[in-house]
Amino acid sequence: MDQSVPSRAVVIGAGIAGLVAARVLSERVDEVVIVERDAIDDDTATQPGVPQAMHVHLLLQRGYRELTSLFPGLDGRLAAAGAPALDLLRDGVWITRAGEAPRVPSRLRTRSASRGLYESVIRDLTLERPNVRLLDGHDAVALVGDAAAVRGVALRRRPSRASGTALTGTTPDHHATAAGEPQGETSQLDAWLVVDASGRASKAPAHLAGIGAPVPTESVIDASLRYATRLYRLPAVPRDWKVLLVRDRPPVGTRGGVVSEIEGGRWVVTLGGAGEDQPPTDDDGFVAFARDLVSPRLFDAIRDAEVLSPIHGWARTANRWRHAERIRAWPAGFTLFGDSLCALNPVYGQGMSVAAMEGGVLGRWLDASAVGRDRRSATPPATGPLIDALSRTARLPWFLATGEDARIEG
Structure with missing residues (x-):
């Protein structure tokens, strides 16, 4: 019989998906270590690991409900930071070539905030758990184990600042030096479960190949959508909306734009287009693109607005499913999670919501009787059923996103 031991989970990635996984795990294992390649500071929007953070992040009502359930106090902290409450049907103006959608009060409630604010508040709430530690500025360079079971990760400290922060003030306890790493400060972190939540750029295929495990095939649908975003301060005039979306309908046209109020009295404006009809990242081109949308409403909203930021472009919008x-x-002992498993075109606003729903899936799997028994042993859990359940959760969002993008591709 396996000897009872403290259970540790390692989560790769400190984005929304990784924080959700860590929060769920913290209630069910003894220790959770989040490994993040970037050095975490207060300005999450400019971290290299979240280059898409400048763009509009409209959290759907289902995702907001799941996140506020997982993170008690989230709504209050977002409100205190100035994130406006949003009724998606009452406070949103939704315009297509067919006209403007009716606006009615609804229960589709959320808060409109920057990705940076969402991430920093959720990270703070996660790290307030006494058994959660953040090890930033470290790369997960390999899985430790073999094709049958993963038993930890090999880490390498990055040359940039790395804090290895911990709520308790202790430093992460690394074990034997990882074999096969020719240079740099490397270490091994043993784990009962390793969750790869590192996102679109996950190195899971290479890591699986490195232990002799099968590598998932991938489905990719890429409509070549591109985005450009800028922050504004809109004129202080009465307006009866908090978010305005203008979008053409493919295949007639692919241009679209959204302006959304966020914290700090700022408004984030994201423009998008596909193929050769992509939003420019120069001042004149950005404004001209907004002027040529199917409705003048967005251009009218920003024509006299104060510019608060440079224009940020973003091109990695392909839908990618790694078929684990x-x-x-x-x-x-190993699972993919969030965008590491199934990354969706962010224009449809599903990514954070899917990650939140996957948190519920992870919790239910951890609470299953067989998995519960494994937690107190040195035996890595069979994660195939978890992968299956996570994939079922991602299936409908995948079909919704790829169905729209296929219209553009076609």
Whole structure:
């Protein structure tokens, strides 16, 4: 019989998905270590690991409900930071070539905030858990284990500032030096479960190959959508909306734009287009693109606004599904999570919501009787059923996103 030992989970990635996974795990294992390649500071919007953070992040009502359930106090902290409450049907103006959608009061409630604010508040709430530690400025360079089971991760400290912060003030306890790493400060972190929530750029395929495990095949649908974003301060005039979206309908046209109020009295404006009809990142081109949308409402909103930021472009919008669910001999003790498993075109606003829903899936799997018994042993849990459940959760959002993008591709 396996000897009872304290259980540790390692989460790779400190974005929204990683924080959700860590929060769920913190209620069910003894210790959670979040490994993040970037050095975390107060300005999450400018971290290299979240280059898309400048763009509009409209959290859907289902995702907001899931997140506020997972993170008690989230709504209050967002409100205190100035994130406006939003009724998506009453406070939103939704315009297509067919006209403007009716506006009615609804229960589709959320808060409109920057990605940076969402992430910093959720990170603070996660790290307030006494058994959660953040090890930033470290790369997860390999999985430790074999094709049958993962038992930890090999880490390398990055040359940039890395805090290895911990709520308790202790430093992460690394074990034996990771084998096969020719240079840099490397270490090994043993774990009962490793969750890869590192996002679109996940190195999971290479890491799986490194332990001799099967590598998932991928489905990719890329409509070549591109975005450009700038922050504004709108004139102090009465307006009866908090978010305005203008979008053409493919295949007639692919241009669109959204302006959304966020914290600090600022408004974030994101323009998008596909193929050769992409939003420029120069001042005159950005304004001209907004002027040529199917409705003048967005251009009218920003024509006299104060510019608060440079224009930021973003091009990585492909839908990508790593089909881990098709691998029958998936290694125990390891799972993909969030965008590492299924990354969706962010224009449809589903990413954070799907990550929040996957948190519920992870919790239910951890509460299953067989998994619960494994937590007090040295035996890595069979994660195939978890992969299957996460994939089922991602299926409908995948079809919604790729169905729209296929219209553009076609």
